[in-house]
Amino acid sequence: MKMSKIVRTGANILYPFVLIFGLYIVLHGHLTPGGGFQGGAVIATGVVLVIVANSYEAVTGMLQKVVFKAQESIGLLLFIGVAAIAITLGLPFFYNFLANSGSIFGLSVPFGPNHGDLNTAGLIPIMNIAVGIEVWGGLTVIILSMLSGLDRKEA
């Protein structure tokens, strides 16, 4: 299955911007609307754009299903691991020990409307990145699995 040349060229030009927009949504989850789930879905949409526009056989060499399965598991393990670090420090599960601490992601925020800073909110950006990695891998695995069935039927 192969789309026309116009669709392929447009998709190959557009997909980096989709990926960058998804990464922006993930990284700015604690400042603007969005977060890990939404940004991961946007990134997976960019991957799906490449898969659908190009032929399945041309893409499966680069996009291995095993890689995305591992990526999904790594995202979930990172999420749980970051939450479990607080236990080793003698704090409750999911305690945000990095917020207002002065280290990485540790700047304070005054009350009220302000323009915000990327280097704030402690564990929240890290968890956003973990969930983004997980959703990206998971949705791509779903699409690759379903398209592999299409591939069998046409062959």
Next chain:
Amino acid sequence: MRRYIVAAIFVILAASLLSIPISFSFGSPIATDMDDYFIEYGQVQTAANNIVTSVVFDYRGFDTLGESVVLFCGVVGVGLLFRRLMEGEEYEDE
């Protein structure tokens, strides 16, 4: 007879759905303690400007963990259903 029962159930459901905006006044919730707490302290305590994210990933982080696990289980289920057949394996008709 059956048609009348279905019509009666439909009328009751529609009436109860339409009575929601009349019986509850939107914009003035009954219990506001938790909302006021999040609005007042959420930004300073978690240092996140997006209060929704601070609730989802900090105050209610355990729920988000469940959400992630649900997505993981969904992907595992899709992987089971759409897996490639092993060598020499065939679909079984029940």
